[in-house]
Amino acid sequence: MGKNVIKLFALMAALTALFLVIGNALGGTFGLIIAVVFAAVMNLGAYWFSDSIVLRMAGAREVSREEAPWFYQTVEQLSARAGLPMPRLYIIDEDVPNAFATGRSPSKGVVAVTTGISRLLTKEELAGVIAHELAHIKNRDTLISAVTATIAGAIAAIADMWMWSQIFSMFSGGDDDEGGNPIGELLLVIVAPIAATLIQLGISRAREFQADELGARILGDPLPLASALEKIEWAAQRGVMQMNPATASLYIVNPLSGAGGMMRWFSTHPPTEERIARLRAMARQERGRGALAA
DSSP: OHHHHHHHHHHHHHHHHHHHHHHHHHHHHHHHHHHHHHHHHHHHHHHHHHHHHHHHHHTEEEOOTTTOHHHHHHHHHHHHHHTOOOOEEEEEOOSSOOEEEEOSSGGGOEEEEETTHHHHSOHHHHHHHHHHHHHHHHTTHHHHHHHHHHHHHHHHHHHHHHHHHHHHHHHTTOOSOSSSOHHHHHHHHHHHHHHHHHHHHHHHHHHHHHHHHHHHHHHTOSHHHHHHHHHHHHHHHHOOOOSOGGGGGGBSSOTTTTSOTHHHHTOSSOOHHHHHHHHHHHHHHHHHHHHHHO
16 A cells, blocks of 8 residues: 555656646746645545546546446455446446446445456456456555546646647647747646656556456456457557546556557556466466365
């Protein structure tokens, strides 16, 4: 828990610094003051409300036991095995299979899956995915992920607003002699979301390997998760989810992996093939220990 707290504050400091640089570059001293105020509000909001914001960004809706009995039963069993409180459950109306967890603490945990995941995966594979998401909750990765997605989304939104304001100003005959370097500002607005994504990369990639390993131990078998990752990656390559790119790091498999182009260069996940290989190697080790014990 201590390491994750340090990571969280380092992450918030890095993204806040980026935010202040944008404010100073686009608005000078006044822009910097506005950025300081906005960053303070944003950081407090990201800490307390990031899970709600992320769920809204994902278009997720809470489901009852009556609506998804299979979902509730699987999560209840695995939560008890992991020693976790029962998280709230959400569904995303999306054919492309995927899943994520959020919540600022285990007692506020949330697991969300797309509607497409139950159509593609077997019950064992789905249990592997849920065990992986519960591992994120147990490791307290979910707060870091949600805060990252919230602040990165805010940076991208500000970049978009600046771009459209400049387009509007150009067509409305606005004054271009107000100072500043428009080329430098444009480059900053392009680079800022990329920088925010790079910060996400440093946080999220190692977490996926850790959650894969712990999820496999919660389930008691690494192979269903390995098989699930293989199927979800296959589906992601053939259909891109309709989602906010700022939330990509939350999902079990990068939902933009099928987008191609620069999106693949800035993947927030380690290669799925490597994750599958590690899980299968883990299964072989477990079988080897069992054979030696016998």
